[in-house]
Amino acid sequence: MRAAGVESEMEIAYGGLHQLCGRLGERLSDPRYEALTTAFGISSGQPPDRFVVGLAVLNLLTEVAEGKPLICLIDDAQWLDRISAQTLAFVARRLLAERVAIVFAVRAPEDSRELAGLPELDVRGLGYSDARALLDRSITVVVDEHVRDRFVAETRGNPLALIELPGAMPAGQVAGGFGLPVVRPLARRIEDGFVRRLQPLPSETRRLLLTAAAEPVGDAPLLWRAAERLGIEPGAAAVAESAGLIEIGARVRFRHPLIRSAVYRAASGEDRRSVHLALAEATDGRRDPDRRAWHNAYAAVGLDEPVAGELEGAAARAQSRGGVAAAAAFLARAAELTPGPGRRAERTLAAADAKFRAGEPDAAYDLLAAAEIGPMDDLQRARLARLRAQIVFAHGRGSEAGPLLLDAANQLEALNDPAARETYLEALGAAIFVGRLGSLRGIQEAAEAARAARPAVPPPGSMDLLLDGMATRFTAGYAAAVPQLRKALEAFRQEAQTNEVTLLRWLWLACPVAPEPIAPDLWDDDAWHELAGRAVKLARGVGALGVLPMALSYRAGVHLHAGEFAAAAALVTEAEAIAEATGNAPLGYTRLLLAAWRGEEAPAMRLVEAQIKDATLRSEGRALGLAAHVTAVLYNGLSRYDLALGAARQACEHEDLGFFGSSLAELIEAAVRSDDAESAAEALRQLEDRTLAAGTDWALGILARSRALLAGGRQADALYQEAIDRLGRTRIVVQHARAHLLYGEWLRREQRRQDARWHLRLAHERLSEIGATAFAERAGRELAATGATARSRTVERRELLTAQEAQIAHLAADGLTNQEIGTQLFLSRHTVEWHLRKVFTKLAISSRKQLNAPLIDAVSPISAG
Template identity: 45%
Template sequence: MELVGRRDECREIDDLLAAVRSGESRVLVVCGEAGIGKTALLDEAADRATGCRVVRIAGIESEMEFAFSALHRLCATISDQMSRIVAPQRDALCTALGERDGPTPDPFLVGLAVLNLLSEAAQHRGLVLLVDDQQWLDQASSRIMGFVARRLGAESLGIVLATRNFGEDLRDLPTLPLGRLRDDDSRTLLSAVLDGPLDARVRDRIIAEARGNPLALLEVPRTLSSADLAGGFGLPPATFTHSLEGNFRRQIESLPPATRRLLALAAAEPAGDPALLWSAADVLGLDPDVAEPAMDAGLVEIGTRVRFRHPLIRSTAYRCVPLSDRRRIHGALARVTDAAADPDSRAWHLGQAVVGPDEEVAGELERSAGRAQARGGFSAAAAFLERASTLTLDSARRCDLAIAAASAMVQAGQLDRARDLLTAADNAPLSGLQRARVDLVRAQLASIGNHGNDAAPLLLCAARRLETVDAALARETYLDALAAALFAGRLAVDGGVVEVSEAARAVTRGLRSPRACDLLLDGIATLYDDGFGEGLPTVAEALRVYGRGMSPEEELRWMVLACFASARIWDMDRHISLSARFVQLVRDAGAVSHLPLALSCRFLPLLFTGKFDEAARTTEEMRAAIDAMGKNLTPYSEIALTAWRGRHAELEALSAEARLDAHRRGEGHGLTVIAWAKAVAANSRCDYRAAREAAAYAASYRGDGGASWWALTELVEAATRLGETAVASAALDRLAESTTPSGTDWSLGVEARSRAVTSGDDAAESAYVEAVDRLARAGLRPDLGRAHLLYGEWLRRQRRRVDARAQLRAALDLFESIGMEAFAERARRELLATGEKARRRSARPSVAELTAQEVQIARLARDGLSNPEIGARLFISAHTVKYHLGKVFAKLGIRSRSQLDGALRDIHAR
């Protein structure tokens, strides 16, 4: 039947299909109430998708607790392409689907695998994926589908998702809302489905009560007799309510009791396997012929699969029998489900079948939760654990299971349900270890939610509880608390870095054989509790041995703190090696969730060594990762790079938004980075008052990570130029508290430069010479350029113009080669003041017609990465990479990757 009243919607479907046939990818979310015609529109899309491969799946309400169940059905239809995707992605996907054992796969690596699997399946004639009842997909599958829908590029792939509820997984995707039919379209549809006479008054009443819902109109012939429809002296009884579930309930309740039980059994068995259905029916004593009334009424089809006419019939049929019948149904399904082939389904049915406590079933559910969690199915694990907790009489075990369920719910993003479980746990008699575990889960909640500054005090409380229970776990928790406190920074309410450090010192004293992580905790805590000089040797030793004898998981867990510590003690060489190792660990483990933080650590040495092109690419990759994860995180690295490049207007725009986000999430660390970046930019423009204000703010909180100590150099320069010698001297003293003991060329170089700025004429020159020498040796080109600049400015004030020109030319050359535009302009003005005409460096030719993504792909290809590797970096499919590379070759006039290096050599970083 032609879709009535959906001409515009069909045109949208045609546009999507045309794009797929032309090699593009499109996604469309069709949303609307039950019965509004979403399934009919998907049917229409399938009919119109001539020349394309059509794959169709649907969410099933009773399957929502089974991790990746919908994804399993999808992948089964295109499994012939599995061998074509790269091994790390294939392994992650197979682990998620339970087809092999392995470490818990990162969900974004699984998402990339599905994206590339669909892309491969779409190569020959395009692929149209139709997903019905998206609101009933299991959570793991729903998130993967949302990820894939956001990362479509040039795969010849169309995805249409039909849903009642526009949830977070579908945020920002193109939407097609399905509204109710107009009255004239309702009349047309009603006339099309009725053969006999229809009284005008009855017709108008049906249309009024159906309220434009197509399925309500289509169900009328099933609820009214011919005499009712023909009218007569009276109107028919009001049985054609617009409540679809009410209509279906009446149809089901009119069936014999045995038929109702069989329908409920079919509804409780999500796989639609008729063999399983009949086996369970036999256990329940139901003969096959009891299905005939339901089949005659068109409610269900039982053939090679069991299919309900509408998903609402499935859910209504399940609820139309008493709870006692439902328990017997699940018991029968558990009895006929193969414990070896499908232990999780069996455990779930057992859990729904028992009435009172049952330790054996609780154990089965707990084991199923472990399997689900190992595959990354945290929502399913939470459901198994929560049910298991209600089936045990052991109060301690019940609390353990409830806390584990809450932790899994946090991982699954079910934050409200996790809070409810934790609130219930608070009212139970808990041991010290259990109290600590509750605090740990609450800290997880705070970190994932928008109040990250709540995490540190919760972790601190948990660590204190653990000291008498598990000393090693207590030390690990203190490390986590330190990391959380460093991010919270100046926005820490309780449990800031100083408080955590003071508490942690007690558990690190006197360890006979400290691990690398123990040394790291002891060293960082000592830095903040007893002073830099006291903590420096332990931090240096921790970094020297970090990674030795550690599993990759352990090494990865605290690598961000190791990178922080190397920057804190001014050890750039160590930071370079650790940050490179961090990124490598993330890539090797497929731990994509850690990628933004790893790239942020990798960014720092690129910034300080003046490799701005590579720093920009790292920031772009960070942006891609954040976007792919659907998160709203602020890339503070982008703010720092923009400041050092001297792009004032862009910096102001980025900072304004980032400042609001930092306050909302409780990230005081971010506020410090923003202020430090503003101070750098202001000093580059000689706006010393703004620089002094921003630098003073950045350096004002001693318990801060990040840029608080780098801001001291900006404060020294700005305060000196404003004549505030006391402020400059105090800032220099604070800087020297860490730079002098550190003794690296980096630390002593910036200290010498700052000392030169505040020194009298006799002592300044030797300090400038030392700064230039040390910073050159350290390879820190931006700081070296600034040392040349300040030295040249001092020389000019000493009327040594010839000497000044040499320093200022060196500064200008460095700034221009790096891309520090504002500092280059400042050096140029100073050169003019010496009487030398400073010519602007001619702009290097750029390939303006390449898009930012094309430049990024071209550079990665030039560096030797394959298409799948580039796709994994940028969260796009390998075929989209191939498509963009083809455009790059055409625009650059080249034919192979070997020519990319020469073609890209002069392209400016975007």
């Protein structure tokens, strides 16, 4: 199967993918491929997520290859429309056990950005002797040896250049060496050679070639219909085919893509417009309205409102198919053709917004500047200000984005636009994101402005409640905000059950004010578990890989605190793989916490140092707070309390949303062990304000444990027991095990060795089971000090599963079919089967019925350690 990128069709969403898969009409009628037919405009429906489309392509190619192996050849991939390139690269990265190969050809390494991470073969030129031999066959006149050497050197052994360049020059120039340009790129020089070969051809032949060059799909019937409108006789094709430039059969093919670009480049503007007009007239407007609109746009002379309207309609259709980049291109061209200044500014602003959402902030910024020139009403200017602020935040996430978003929110509020409250929340989120790297009053200023905003129209939605709660949190304090934030969290839980868009919407916000990080800030493990689980299920279900890594990261945090390190590691690995495949920044938060809890100093600190460097470059102050928190956890586990205390102090210098309370608890433990009672008491005072307001078993359990560290006698004993009791009623297994550890340590110091042994042995076993190595070793040392010996854990010597194998094994154990597992993990059924065969071999089993969680976890990459 073949496809080729075409420069003039780079803006049409799924154009390249349609070339490759569009001819499989019978297979596409299968309901499993509905996302593809919607993307191609064959059927109507909800806009498909581009990664659902990717999974459909993966399954389609796998099905085609069941009969015999399949090779997909993608030529000139640098000219594929962006969404086709991303989709095909997504598929290529998942080819493992399938009998499918995808080969992309690009002109230069810098053209392969969308294909990053795929195996590469750098196709170099011929060696000197082979290049000379080929050149000798191409040159029919006597040529000076030095000229031959120069030909070989300048072409760098490129076979096409060695064949085409000599034939494109007069014999005298070849023989004397006078026709060898030295400054123009090789591809352009080859094109020039083709241009010279076009000049002797009849005008009708050149016009037919131009029509074929402007029609990128290779649709022969369409070419002939357009040629008829241009008055071109069928005999014109014979001349072009005899010249070896083109083949016209069931499909139109140029001998080389450079011939196509040479034909198009050599034509006059008038000739190009006439050809595009003929192609537009020959294109069925009902079956392919977008390509018809695009040809009309190329044919337009000057301003043209009907064509601009046609393009606007094409943009809406592209948007409905998930083609954001195509919608942006249609809107930008529509704006260029719009005669009315006001309408032109409106379309330019819409194009800027589409460009931004398509991941092209630079182009969006240029369009904003163009829109600003035209007449705009106050509402349009406010929306322009918001978009500009969003672009600034996306570019650098620095401190300047927050004030710009605040100003835009104020403008929108003055105009009674409902988007004002959402913009206030964006401004507050940007300030929280910058955190300690912003101004000291940055967050408070944003919160005060949000609190003063006009109230929501009753009844308030989850976003309105969240805005009010977050504004209160940073103006009146944590305790005052808890009731409002709890209402917001409950509203999110209820809305997420009936309105899936709510959850995805706030995942897309990609900042700390999403509901998932609010839940641990309120010490609400039930809400955290429910919301994070639902977010993963929803993101998987709709194939929203843009937000799935974030959902997986939140869910991994739930597993980590539940002591399920293997499950957390599997989700982190999946999140990182998807982020890499989609070109998004990886989310390293849970990976850092996993490293800290495992207690391996060198690997953990390498991750921390990388996080600090990356966060500083991106002005992500909250990530710096997390790095300090992680370091405190690490060194408390390793019993190096002086280092833990220094890190915890850094973490608590700024009230980072989501883990400030946990950092206070780490500081208290480190300070008590470092004999710094004053620091411990001050941190305890802050922790009391938060945990008493939250009032959950998780919060009150951590508070009781922290108070016990500063207490003595019967009071300490009662507080430790309260901590163990409360934390035992939560999902926070790691902290429950640490409560047993701290109580056992205290009991040993109180000379109550028998009681100490029970708690220390329990702590050692649980911490060892979950893979918290440093804390487990700390419990083991304390146990040895009581005169007892820690029971060693023996792990059967089996080959470890990979993270993905463990994840697939767990899903299979839960009863999912191979197809269902593949859909969840964006893999083909064959790849799932291949992984399961390896799992069966490693576990020495022969049936899915023998799979169970303890067996899998025993040889998972984390638990087995």
